[in-house]
Amino acid sequence: MRDHSELTTLLADWLPRQRWFAGKGRADARVGIVQDVPVSDRLRHLIVEVVYSDGGPRDLYQVPLVIRPDAPHGHSGFLLGEMSTGLVYDGLHDADGSAALLDFLSAGQRHGTLAAHAVAPLSQLPAHSVGAEQSNTSIVYGEEYILKVFRRLWPGVNPDLEVTRALAAAGTRHVASPLAWLDGELPGAGEGGSDADTTFAFMQEYLRSGTEGWKLAITSVRDLYAEGDLPPDEVGGDFAGESERLGAATAEVHTLLAGCFPTAAVDPESLHTTALGLHGRLDAALTAVPELAPHEGGARAAYDALAAETAAAPYQRIHGDLHLGQVLRTENGWVLFDFEGEPARPVPERRRLDSPLRDIAGMLRSFDYAAQSMLLERADEPGLAYRAREWAERNRVAFLDGYQAASGLDLAAHAVELRAYELDKAVYEVLYEARHRPSWVEIPLGAVRRLTALQPPLPTGSAAA
Numbered sequence: 269m270r271d272h273s274e275l276t277t278l279l280a281d282w283l284p285r286q287r288w289f290a291g292k293g294r295a296d297a298r299v300g301i302v303q304d305v306p307v308s309d310r311l312r313h314l315i316v317e318v319v320y321s322d323g324g325p326r327d328l329y330q331v332p333l334v335i336r337p338d339a340p341h342g343h344s345g346f347l348l349g350e351m352s353t354g355l356v357y358d359g360l361h362d363a364d365g366s367a368a369l370l371d372f373l374s375a376g377q378r379h380g381t382l383a384a385h386a387v388a389p390l391s392q393l394p395a396h397s398v399g400a401e402q403s404n405t406s407i408v409y410g411e412e413y414i415l416k417v418f419r420r421l422w423p424g425v426n427p428d429l430e431v432t433r434a435l436a437a438a439g440t441r442h443v444a445s446p447l448a449w450l451d452g453e454l455p456g457a458g459e460g461g462s463d464a465d466t467t468f469a470f471m472q473e474y475l476r477s478g479t480e481g482w483k484l485a486i487t488s489v490r491d492l493y494a495e496g497d498l499p500p501d502e503v504g505g506d507f508a509g510e511s512e513r514l515g516a517a518t519a520e521v522h523t524l525l526a527g528c529f530p531t532a533a534v535d536p537e538s539l540h541t542t543a544l545g546l547h548g549r550l551d552a553a554l555t556a557v558p559e560l561a562p563h564e565g566g567a568r569a570a571y572d573a574l575a576a577e578t579a580a581a582p583y584q585r586i587h588g589d590l591h592l593g594q595v596l597r598t599e600n601g602w603v604l605f606d607f608e609g610e611p612a613r614p615v616p617e618r619r620r621l622d623s624p625l626r627d628i629a630g631m632l633r634s635f636d637y638a639a640q641s642m643l644l645e646r647a648d649e650p651g652l653a654y655r656a657r658e659w660a661e662r663n664r665v666a667f668l669d670g671y672q673a674a675s676g677l678d679l680a681a682h683a684v685e686l687r688a689y690e691l692d693k694a695v696y697e698v699l700y701e702a703r704h705r706p707s708w709v710e711i712p713l714g715a716v717r718r719l720t721a722l723q724p725p726l727p728t729g730s731a732a733a
């Protein structure tokens with residue numbers, strides 16, 4: 269289209285400032301528009317590539333834009349800037365843009381290679397975006413639907429759509445019902461440079477009674493810190509019952525996933541490959557965060573112990589990035605969402621069969637985060653550190669008990685795996701925090717310190733990180 273050079277200039281300034289921009293730390297980003305499909309008279313669906321001079325792979329992003337000749341009186345939105353043909357807005361934070369997307373989905377339309385699929389009738393409802401942007405951008409319609417628009421694009425079906433649909437079809441109450449999705453071709457991203465079928469957005473039932481696990485956990489920690497010297501089990505906001513139910517819900521989801529998708533017994537070769545992956549992540553994190561260096565030997569020993577494990581839990585599809593921010597407590601119990609895996613990993617890797625202990629480790633790390641994050645603001649109260657450890661420990665044990673009772677898996681027999689995955693997650697978090705939230709980096713660094721200091725026999729419940 270005529271205006272691509274102007275749009276490219278605006279995008280080159282705007283993209284790197286977005287929370288979901290993955291190229292932080294990479295040099296000389298060059299932005300180009302690889303696809304531009306009109307969806308309505310105002311909304312344009314752009315796919316934008318970012319190429320770097322470091323020789324690494326390009327990144328692709330989805331950027332729906334609304335372009336209007338001038339801003340109506342009182343109009344507020346996320347303005348990228350001005351072109352000769354009009355004002356350019358982020359289409360996902362714009363009433364016209366969100367409405368056009370909902371129309372598109374509810375009519376099951378096709379525009380160019382973009383295709384909408386609705387599994388239930390959808391009503392036209394007003395839109396608002398969900399709080400702070402995270403890895404993607406979500407739009408809530410009325411209090412009925414939530415549409416997640418994937419920002420960084422990877423070729424192939426998105427695991428969030430794939431896994432949630434399978435779990436919903438299996439009848440679990442631990443996921444929100446899928447309602448619609450948008451897919452199409454990702455130019456030049458398939459084998460040999462062909463176009464690749466790709467998921468662009470996923471709509472689910474909006475759980476209006478849901479409260480994020482992270483919020484509930486933080487409230488419980490705050491109660492504990494406000495209660496003088498009372499131990500966690502005697503404080504009104506004790507979270508352990510919820511942690512136990514969350515463990516049971518996670519176990520049910522794992523059991524269903526093992527039934528819906530293939531599973532694989534673990535042999536020395538697959539464990540060796542897994543351990544190599546953990547070593548590789550450590551290499552990358554060591555380069556970026558030198559504070560990890562003193563713990564390298566301990567971490568490598570834990571990964572080598574994993575490689576030598578003789579009775580590891582079978583591999584299967586998992587959540588991949590399970591933490592307290594990925595679970596909602598609703599009136600009907602815990603619901604897990606965002607089955608996308610870790611946003612920094614390529615989708616084919618995230619769809620691989622993996623150990624369910626990775627998800628358990630993710631949630632255990634999250635209990636530590638909840639307890640420790642409250643200490644960041646209260647560094648001058650050393651007594652609280654002990655209480656933080658008590659809270660994390662109590663909820664860790666409760667979660668593991670809930671998981672074990674519902675799954676029948678003897679977690680004590682998997683302590684070596686659990687430690688390796690907790691360490692790997694903490695290493696991932698060190699890198700994540702260094703890039704996105706540097707003032708929090710001490711939380712996962714502390715965990716790396718504790719986990720590398722643990723000696724066999726390893727506990728699964730008390731005294732582990």
Ligand SMILES: Nc1ncnc2c1ncn2[C@@H]1O[C@H](COP(=O)(O)OP(=O)(O)O)[C@@H](O)[C@H]1O
Pocket residue numbers: 398401402403404405406414416444472473474475476478480593594596605606608
């Ligand atoms: N079905 C749902 N009902 C209500 N809120 C939801 C639902 N799914 C997600 N959310 C909320 O939307 C936010 C963003 O969702 P998420 O899938 O984590 O996006 P991202 O990939 O950007 O991290 C979450 O923090 C959660 O609070």
Ligand SMILES: O=P(O)(O)O[C@H]1O[C@H](CO)[C@@H](O[C@H]2O[C@H](CO)[C@@H](O)[C@H](O)[C@H]2O)[C@H](O)[C@H]1O
Pocket residue numbers: 402403482589591592593606609610611630633634635637638697700
């Ligand atoms: O939810 P996302 O898929 O975007 O996950 C990424 O961001 C998370 C932060 O929001 C990050 O999670 C880390 O911080 C959480 C508290 O904010 C904590 O509960 C998690 O345990 C911790 O890992 C996640 O790692 C990252 O992939």
